Amino acid sequence: MSTLSAASVEAAPAIQDSEQKKPLKPCCACPETKKVRDACIIEKGEENCTHLIEAHKECMRALGFKV
Template identity: 50%
Template sequence: MGNSSSNPPPPPPTVVNESAQKVGIKSGKKICCCCPETKRARDACVLKNGEEDADCQRLIELHKACLRGEGFDVK
């Protein structure tokens, strides 16, 4: 009745887990978990004063520098 020599179905497509690729070279952590001190200071400043504030801009740049130091490509 059926074809007993049919081919098995193809395997499902491989899904690339982007979060697994985005880990720091030095720490092996995801970007969201790196540099918690500069992240906390940056976030508090932006919430209080806004992103355009000069002090906040300085903290943003410090956080970016920290992330670059972990091996992330941050612009």
């Protein structure tokens, strides 16, 4: 069992390193503002959620996305 534990400990940093090197995808950025924005659009329509849409765009821009 100790061999398995050592392998697991060694593998964990490699997984974290590869995740950190991957660029952030637009679909995964700003989940807080995206969720609220999407719920508002579904319930009230896009025209009534401009403040939430702009907040999400600002969050995306802050992360370096061009929107």
